[in-house]
Amino acid sequence: MMNDLTATERLAVIRMKGRPTVRDYIPALFGNFLELHGDRHYGDDAAIIGGVGTFGGKPVTIIAQVKGRNLEENKRSNFSMPHPEGYRKALRLAKQAEKFHRPVICLVDTPGAFCGIEAEKRGQGEAIARNLMEFMTLKTPVISIVLGEGGSGGALALAVCDELAMLENALYSVISPRGFASILWKDASRESEAAELMKITAEDLVKFGVCEHIIDEPDGGAHNDPALTIQNISDYLADAIPRLSAVDTDKLLERRYEKFRKIGVFAES
Amino acid sequence: MALEDLFKVVKDRSKADVKPKEPKAKKTGPGVEIPQGLLFKCPRCGSVSYRDDFERNKSVCGSCNYHARISARTRLEMTADKDTFTELDAGLTSMNPIDFPGYEAKIASLRESCGINEAIITGVCRIHRYNTVIGIMDSNFMMASMGSVVGEKITRAFEYATEHELPVVLFTASGGARMQEGIISLMQMAKTSGAVARHSAAGQLYVTVMTDPTTGGVTASFASLGDIIIAEPKVLIGFAGRRVIQDTIKQQLPDDFQSAEFMLENGFVDMIVERKNMRSTLSKVFRTHNYTRDGDYVGGGR
Numbered sequence: 001m002m003n004d005l006t007a008t009e010r011l012a013v014i015r016m017k018g019r020p021t022v023r024d025y026i027p028a029l030f031g032n033f034l035e036l037h038g039d040r041h042y043g044d045d046a047a048i049i050g051g052v053g054t055f056g057g058k059p060v061t062i063i064a065q066v067k068g069r070n071l072e073e074n075k076r077s078n079f080s081m082p083h084p085e086g087y088r089k090a091l092r093l094a095k096q097a098e099k100f101h102r103p104v105i106c107l108v109d110t111p112g113a114f115c116g117i118e119a120e121k122r123g124q125g126e127a128i129a130r131n132l133m134e135f136m137t138l139k140t141p142v143i144s145i146v147l148g149e150g151g152s153g154g155a156l157a158l159a160v161c162d163e164l165a166m167l168e169n170a171l172y173s174v175i176s177p178r179g180f181a182s183i184l185w186k187d188a189s190r191e192s193e194a195a196e197l198m199k200i201t202a203e204d205l206v207k208f209g210v211c212e213h214i215i216d217e218p219d220g221g222a223h224n225d226p227a228l229t230i231q232n233i234s235d236y237l238a239d240a241i242p243r244l245s246a247v248d249t250d251k252l253l254e255r256r257y258e259k260f261r262k263i264g265v266f267a268e269s
Numbered sequence: 270m271a272l273e274d275l276f277k278v279v280k281d282r283s284k285a286d287v288k289p290k291e292p293k294a295k296k297t298g299p300g301v302e303i304p305q306g307l308l309f310k311c312p313r314c315g316s317v318s319y320r321d322d323f324e325r326n327k328s329v330c331g332s333c334n335y336h337a338r339i340s341a342r343t344r345l346e347m348t349a350d351k352d353t354f355t356e357l358d359a360g361l362t363s364m365n366p367i368d369f370p371g372y373e374a375k376i377a378s379l380r381e382s383c384g385i386n387e388a389i390i391t392g393v394c395r396i397h398r399y400n401t402v403i404g405i406m407d408s409n410f411m412m413a414s415m416g417s418v419v420g421e422k423i424t425r426a427f428e429y430a431t432e433h434e435l436p437v438v439l440f441t442a443s444g445g446a447r448m449q450e451g452i453i454s455l456m457q458m459a460k461t462s463g464a465v466a467r468h469s470a471a472g473q474l475y476v477t478v479m480t481d482p483t484t485g486g487v488t489a490s491f492a493s494l495g496d497i498i499i500a501e502p503k504v505l506i507g508f509a510g511r512r513v514i515q516d517t518i519k520q521q522l523p524d525d526f527q528s529a530e531f532m533l534e535n536g537f538v539d540m541i542v543e544r545k546n547m548r549s550t551l552s553k554v555f556r557t558h559n560y561t562r563d564g565d566y567v568g569g570g571r
Contacts, residue, residue, distance in 0.1 A: 115509035115517045125488030125508035132462035153489040174455040199367045263456040264417035265366040
């Protein structure tokens with residue numbers, strides 16, 4: 001276990017060049033990976049990779065948001081900001097996993113869903129909403145892992161799950177700290193102040209009941225020892241997949257509903 | 270406008286819903302309010318009309334048919350059969366989960382000025398004698414952003430409707446997730462969508478009526494999940510804010526972008542319905558989904 005970094009320091013760590021991405025994790029974690037393309041409605045979104053593979057000898061479905069390791073890759077995957085067809089591809093693959101009783105592993109790493117004319121025309125809001133509803137009742141285990149940035153509804157669309165794990169330095173928030181500062185204080189330069197205030201670290205989210213498990217990173221961050229990070233993720237999945245697969249489906253869905261049902265802070269008179 | 274309308278006795282103006290663009294009414298002393306403007310300037314087409322005429326027209330712009338924002342209470346009066354509304358969960362109030370500076374004070378002042386505890390009213394009522402659960406969001410209250418209370422009230426409304434075999438009609442309006450509650454507000458999107466899923470699985474009807482503005486995390490959760498999605502004319506509906514999109518893509522957006530009409534054209538809304546026809550339209554929707562009139566007041570809607 002490392003260091004007590006502040007949210008701002010963790011923000012710097014997850015933006016570090018050389019931080020592993022799903023392009024590093026998928027081949028290292030899963031065997032027999034076959035990428036599957038397209039949402040069957042409109043197109044294929046390179047911001048989300050989906051496919052099937054094996055983990056511990058058993059089939060799984062993998063759905064992952066794609067941060068680029070360089071500008072070229074980032075341009076191709078739209079800086080990991082999915083369009084509606086990305087979320088619809090994710091849903092198609094999740095429904096396929098349900099049919100074949102495979103667990104779904106979602107790897108979350110996005111600043112948020114893309115904001116643009118085409119995204120609006122094709123129903124970005126509807127696509128995310130549909131995923132929230134459908135994942136809530138998906139009759140197969142769903143595990144989501146936030147790898148770096150978990151930005152807003154664009155992250156949540158792949159994070160309605162039985163168990164949410166976060167890499168130690170990962171952040172998960174209702175909006176990026178910059179966006180938060182810009183909207184609430186009309187001053188984007190107060191990003192760091194926002195990051196501290198918002199309570200967005202893995203530890204914070206465990207306290208809120210949003211995150212169930214924190215996956216250790218090597219000293220200084222995942223980029224310092226990708227192999228160790230991969231091992232830690234693998235250890236977590238080796239525990240979580242059989243544990244959740246053993247739960248009766250009705251009970252699993254009841255627990256998933258309750259996990260989200262109980263989140264909220266209010267007074268009642 | 271008929272000549273005699275000019276001379277009609279007008280209702281208490283201090284209860285006017287849609288605030289004019291001029292400075293908001295501010296209390297200058299105990300119980301003393303500066304009267305709001307006599308005129309309404311439409312934020313869509315810019316045309317000016319007498320506020321009384323505008324309000325008599327259900328707060329719809331006489332020139333361009335923009336359906337302006339109205340308070341949840343006014344909406345309820347327009348929508349429910351007289352004296353049939355029973356409110357649910359009125360006692361839920363916000364706390365401050367991330368200790369956001371000034372949040373409690375802001376909520377307290379809105380509770381006072383809006384006369385409601387939070388940004389949504391939920392309850393049971395009749396519409397054209399059909400029993401239904403109803404929820405109405407109020408954009409006067411922090412732009413009806415969704416925090417814990419809004420999420421909880423919507424979730425409970427769906428759970429109540431599931432238990433009592435009732436349809437749900439939600440009038441949506443929102444700036445999105447309530448950022449002042451941090452990640453907790455994001456989770457309300459999942460929580461409410463889960464409750465919609467259960468109500469849907471129980472075979473019950475959910476009708477969304479999108480009003481001005483329906484955006485952000487509300488569009489990206491329960492608002493987009495109705496079996497039937499109705500929108501009022503000319504209202505704003507979208508996921509991302511206009512300014513955010515403009516900043517991202519560095520180009521101007523067409524005027525009708527993210528309007529109800531734009532959403533209809535792109536396939537995300539079933540129909541656009543004028544306020545004056547809303548009750549009769551909802552009545553037809555209930556009728557065509559096997560609900561019957563005059564059921565026991567609460568529950569037993571079928």
